[in-house]
Amino acid sequence: MSFQAPHPSSFISPEVLAVIRDNAPEAEGLGQLHPAQLALVYQQQWFKLLVPKAYGGLETSLPDLVRLQEAISWADGSFGWVITLCCGAGWFGGFMEPVVAQQIYSTPGLCLAGSGAVSGTAELIDGYYKLNGTWKYASGAYHATHFTANCLIKENGETVSGPDGEPLVLPFIIDRKDVSLLPTWKYIGMIATGSHSFEMQDVVIRANRSFHIDAGYAKVDTKLYQYPFLQLAEATLAVNLSGMALHFVDLCKDVFEERIKLPKLTDGQRTLLRELLQSTTDELQFTRDGLFKAVDVSWEKPLNNCANELRAVTKTSRQLAITSRSAVDKLYPYCGLIAAAPDTEINRVWRDIHTAGQHALLTFVE
Known part of the structure; x- marks a missing residue:
């Protein structure tokens, strides 16, 4: 029997579909997810789809994840994109120090937004990092409790090299209070994603707020993080x-x-x-x-x-x-x-x- 992927309607109920689509026009006007849509996200725990079970997440397998994410995007593109990008950042919990991850993922209304671009620096000073930079396209920025950002590592003003001899780049997780949003998302579509830029100026955080996205550095020993x-x-x-x-x-x-x-x-x-x-x-x-x-x-x-x-x-x-x-x-x-x-x-x-x-x-x- 040949393989055939079901239509997305197989993975999302009519009631859930109605909440997403009925509020999509107003969400576009707001430039962010509608409160009713956001309430649905928290009810379904969709921002935690890839968060480790050890930290209260759903730790969804990739086959199940792609089918659900297609269905959510079929309901509405902007809504689906925010879920995908923000739950994707939740995956980083598999690589964070457990004490940090426990703190982050127990946050009420958890939502992680961020950027994969290396458009900032992190200066290592006595076991702390001082972060500076501006990052674009942080989908779901208005809903974020935390942000993730890639930084070029520096020490004593010099770029630090990694084990491969290349400049060392690490991602960091930062509290919302330490981030300033910049209203830069002005494109013809995906308006409700609110994918604005964010910046940090001399933000000092502990070194354990950095992590390595690599299977060899995974702190949670399950397949999803390999x-x-x-x-x-x-x-x-x-x-x-x-x-x-x-x-x-x-x-x-x-x-x-x-x-x-x-x-x-x-x-x-x-x-x-x-x-x-x-x-x-x-x-x-x-x-x-x-x-x-x-x-x-x-x-x-x-x-x-x-x-x-x-x-x-x-x-x-x-x-x-x-x-x-x-x-x-x-x-x-x-x-x-x-x-x-x-x-x-x-x-x-x-x-x-x-x-x-x-x-x-x-x-x-x-």
Whole structure:
């Protein structure tokens, strides 16, 4: 029997879907998740999807995670992106010193936002670090209780080298009170993610607030924290795009049905719309099947003998991202002006996927 990934509606209840979608327009107006959406996140513990069980998290397996994240993104792109990025930062709990992790993950309303860019420095001074810098694109910044940031390590004004001889870069976790938000998120889509910049000026923290994102440094001895970060990130971001693309396809079905009824259309044009919708749906399904199967196989194999399977996750993730963008672009020209009206759901999905699709991990197949 051939493998076929279920539609995202299999992984999210109608009641939960309604809360997300009904409040999505207002969330866009607010520039952040709506309070009703946020209440749902806390109820479902979605910010803790990748937090270790030892610290009260769900420690979700990667196969289960990508299916749920696609479903959440299918509900709404901005909402799904915030969940993905903020729960992704929760994964770092597997690498933090336990005393720090216990403190961080017991925070009421926990939400971690941050940036993977190395756009700041950390000066080592007597067992403490002094942090300075500005970091872009911290999705969910308004909801964050903590921020993570990558810093170039310095000591006595000089750049510190790591074991490989390259400049040492470490991620840090910082309390919200030590961070200043900068209102820089001004793009056409993903508006409700509130992916603003943040800065720190001479913030002094203990050295144990830094950690290494590497399986050899994992403090929690379970498979989730041995799985490579690159493939975890690629797969989870890709299913955000496929979720948005499937949402767009669903909306196109209704639009196309109405257009097919127009007397001015020829039989050939009606056939074109039907066949285009079907072929686009089939192509998206085929590519989704490839990604989910690759993730499942890589998760089941021992990670010390999984190089080919991990490469397959990378390849299928990027293929899915490209196919998702392509699917939307193929259908959009046949949707009429309703797809160009910024106050419509279909236009919001179009704007979201074309904004999220600019992520550097999702641009090239190779």
